[in-house]
Amino acid sequence: xxxxxxxxxxxxxxxxxxxxxICAAATANAATLTVAVxxxxxxxxxxxxxxxxxxxxxxxxxxxxPTAVMDQREKAFVPHLLVVETGTAVEFPxxxxxxxxxxxxxxxxxxxxxxxxxxxxxxxxxxxPGVVDIGCNIHDHMEAHIVIVDTPYFGVMSGSDTAAIxxxxxxxxxxxxxxxxxxxxxxxxxxxxxxxxSAAHIDISIEQRLxxxxxxxxxxxxxxxx
Amino acid sequence: MVRxxxxxxxxxxxxxxxxGQAIAQTGLDASRHxxxxxxxxxxxxxxxRDTSWLDGGxxxxxxxxxxxxxxxxxxxxxxxxxxxxxxxxxxxxDIMGDGDGSFDLTxxxxxxxxVPRSANRHRLKLGAFYPRASxxxxxxxxxxxxxxxxxxxxxxxxxxxxxFGAEWTLSRxxxxxxxxxxxxxxAAAFYGNDPSGTLLAWKGWGLHDRQTRWREQLPxxxxxxxxxxxxxxxxxxxxxxxxxxxxxxxxxxxGAEWRxxxxxSLAASRYDNRADPLSxxxxxxxxxxxxxxxxxxxxxxxxxGLMAQWMRGTTAMGSVIGAGxxxxxxxxxxxxxxxxxxxxxxRLSLRVDDFExxxxxxxxNDNNYENGDAVTLAYMRKLMGGLTLGVEWQxxxxxxxxxxxxxxxxxxxxxxxxxxxxxxxxxxAD
Numbered sequence: 001x002x003x004x005x006x007x008x009x010x011x012x013x014x015x016x017x018x019x020x021x022i023c024a025a026a027t028a029n030a031a032t033l034t035v036a037v038x039x040x041x042x043x044x045x046x047x048x049x050x051x052x053x054x055x056x057x058x059x060x061x062x063x064x065x066p067t068a069v070m071d072q073r074e075k076a077f078v079p080h081l082l083v084v085e086t087g088t089a090v091e092f093p094x095x096x097x098x099x100x101x102x103x104x105x106x107x108x109x110x111x112x113x114x115x116x117x118x119x120x121x122x123x124x125x126x127x128x129p130g131v132v133d134i135g136c137n138i139h140d141h142m143e144a145h146i147v148i149v150d151t152p153y154f155g156v157m158s159g160s161d162t163a164a165i166x167x168x169x170x171x172x173x174x175x176x177x178x179x180x181x182x183x184x185x186x187x188x189x190x191x192x193x194x195x196x197x198s199a200a201h202i203d204i205s206i207e208q209r210l211x212x213x214x215x216x217x218x219x220x221x222x223x224x225x226x
Numbered sequence: 227m228v229r230x231x232x233x234x235x236x237x238x239x240x241x242x243x244x245x246g247q248a249i250a251q252t253g254l255d256a257s258r259h260x261x262x263x264x265x266x267x268x269x270x271x272x273x274x275r276d277t278s279w280l281d282g283g284x285x286x287x288x289x290x291x292x293x294x295x296x297x298x299x300x301x302x303x304x305x306x307x308x309x310x311x312x313x314x315x316x317x318x319x320d321i322m323g324d325g326d327g328s329f330d331l332t333x334x335x336x337x338x339x340x341v342p343r344s345a346n347r348h349r350l351k352l353g354a355f356y357p358r359a360s361x362x363x364x365x366x367x368x369x370x371x372x373x374x375x376x377x378x379x380x381x382x383x384x385x386x387x388x389x390f391g392a393e394w395t396l397s398r399x400x401x402x403x404x405x406x407x408x409x410x411x412x413a414a415a416f417y418g419n420d421p422s423g424t425l426l427a428w429k430g431w432g433l434h435d436r437q438t439r440w441r442e443q444l445p446x447x448x449x450x451x452x453x454x455x456x457x458x459x460x461x462x463x464x465x466x467x468x469x470x471x472x473x474x475x476x477x478x479x480x481g482a483e484w485r486x487x488x489x490x491s492l493a494a495s496r497y498d499n500r501a502d503p504l505s506x507x508x509x510x511x512x513x514x515x516x517x518x519x520x521x522x523x524x525x526x527x528x529x530x531g532l533m534a535q536w537m538r539g540t541t542a543m544g545s546v547i548g549a550g551x552x553x554x555x556x557x558x559x560x561x562x563x564x565x566x567x568x569x570x571x572x573r574l575s576l577r578v579d580d581f582e583x584x585x586x587x588x589x590x591n592d593n594n595y596e597n598g599d600a601v602t603l604a605y606m607r608k609l610m611g612g613l614t615l616g617v618e619w620q621x622x623x624x625x626x627x628x629x630x631x632x633x634x635x636x637x638x639x640x641x642x643x644x645x646x647x648x649x650x651x652x653x654x655a656d
Binding site: 094096097098099101103105112114115116117135137138140183211212215218219220221222223 | 523529
């Protein structure tokens with residue numbers, strides 16, 4: 001190994017340690033909340049949003065949340081499930097060669113982005129809490145859900161065993177779960193938790209029968225013919 | 227014929243004008259105007275005593291032993307474009323090796339897709355199109371990704387059924403938000419298609435990949451009732467033109483489909499061309515053709531897909547001459563079950579067909595009875611550069627007494643091995 005390579009490695013190691021120290025300082029007054037959402041059989045629920053609403057008024061900053069992205073790739077919305085804080089602007093870039101026509105008639109936000117490709121439309125601001133179901137008017141099989149919540153503390157179970165919410169300040173919280181695999185009125189009951197400075201974890205088991213997960217479970221059949 | 231051709235020409239010209247105007251306004255943006263050109267050729271090895279139905283024989287297959295081993299199947303051009311964000315046009319035109327060498331249309335329609343304002347989704351199709359029935363023909367230009375040759379049911383739709391009219395579809399989830407159940411209701415009213423049933427009665431079922439185009443004339447077999455000088459030939463040309471309007475009365479196709487996520491779907495519909503069986507025009511009879519149709523799709527374990535269709539109906543022409551049946555009066559029934567599985571770059575499909583025509587009339591020298599079954603095994607593989615390879619083995623056993631009119635035994639055991647290479651070029655990636 002050359003001397004130059006060794007120097008690069010030691011420099012990288014030093015930078016790494018510095019990063020760890022900075023992180024430790026920044027999170028000294030906050031914890032990570034992990035939530036595992038499982039079904040009756042104990043299997044992680046692939047499509048579920050979790051969000052923790054503080055019982056105290058924890059927010060003192062009024063900064064606009066960063067812009068979120070609902071992408072379109074290979075005639076599918078990516079992600080299928082997006083959670084954002086109230087007031088977030090969401091961009092809808094279309095990366096397919098075919099045009100998409102995004103719409104929603106949900107109460108929380110009714111909108112339409114007429115047939116386009118690329119980034120032809122300005123982001124949409126979601127300013128009412130709730131669930132917005134979106135579709136494409138050209139490709140009826142395309143669907144996705146945007147969950148708008150009144151808290152900056154949220155996460156998504158998407159193919160992993162748990163969802164993690166980082167940098168949660170100490171205090172009392174109500175933890176909610178939303179999954180599009182249950183009707184809006186049959187969502188799991190919320191859980192209360194007190195967050196201290198250490199990591200916290202909640203297991204939530206959904207007892208109701210879930211509808212099948214979104215997406216093709218079997219690609220041998222062509223379903224989108226009509 | 228003159229009247230229908232005018233209607234067809236009007237529809238074709240207006241669709242093209244609208245498309246041309248939209249292209250002029252928006253440029254040839256591939257996200258709005260999509261072109262696909264697809265050419266297919268096959269190597270064939272046929273084992274059959276029958277002559278192809280396209281040469282006046284009674285073979286169930288498209289090609290016979292007299293055809294060259296290398297055949298040009300089809301050159302398709304498909305245009306699909308958004309004239310406005312909610313008005314989509316689709317035009318399919320093709321040339322076939324066993325056609326007259328000209329470009330002609332298989333489908334051309336406008337679809338209005340208003341943006342839903344509630345859970346009810348409405349769609350309205352206008353033009354010339356297939357009825358909503360086939361589970362197989364979901365590829366470009368009504369091709370099938372599952373096999374080269376189609377089931378008896380869908381082959382018959384390709385030969386003789388096309389709607390010239392309007393189809394409305396309402397789709398909505400069942401049981402409120404979050405439900406994986408969906409119900410589609412559809413209803414079409416159409417002109418044309420009055421002679422549908424001519425080929426099914428006199429030629430019988432077929433299993434192939436040839437679609438009749440708008441103005442095409444298809445040969446009828448050289449059976450006794452169709453010989454020159456017979457009474458039948460006073461009004462019947464020696465060829466069929468299944469899409470003509472004969473009695474100026476509209477027909478309908480209507481049904482419903484229930485679907486649970488991408489797991490299972492079940493559709494049922496009725497077609498009735500409401501043709502007057504006593505009417506004749508332009509060398510064709512009106513054939514009153516009615517059928518009920520059921521289609522089932524299901525995702526099975528091991529990533530297997532199941533498809534099945536069933537059809538039963540009647541077709542009749544002429545006056546009532548005995549036992550309440552018309553001069554030519556046939557009942558028919560067909561079904562198939564297909565198992566298919568897709569891997570990353572290829573697909574294997576196995577289909578078993580069953581088909582029958584029951585001759586219910588008393589007309590002498592016109593026995594249209596038929597009973598048969600078929601097994602089709604297909605391997606479809608995507609290659610590089612827009613190429614698709616298909617390899618298909620097919621065995622069709624059928625009993626049709628009318629073969630004796632042509633000097634053949636009623637029973638036929640036809641076999642075919644077909645290797646097809648298709649090449650697709652388009653201005654879009656999917």
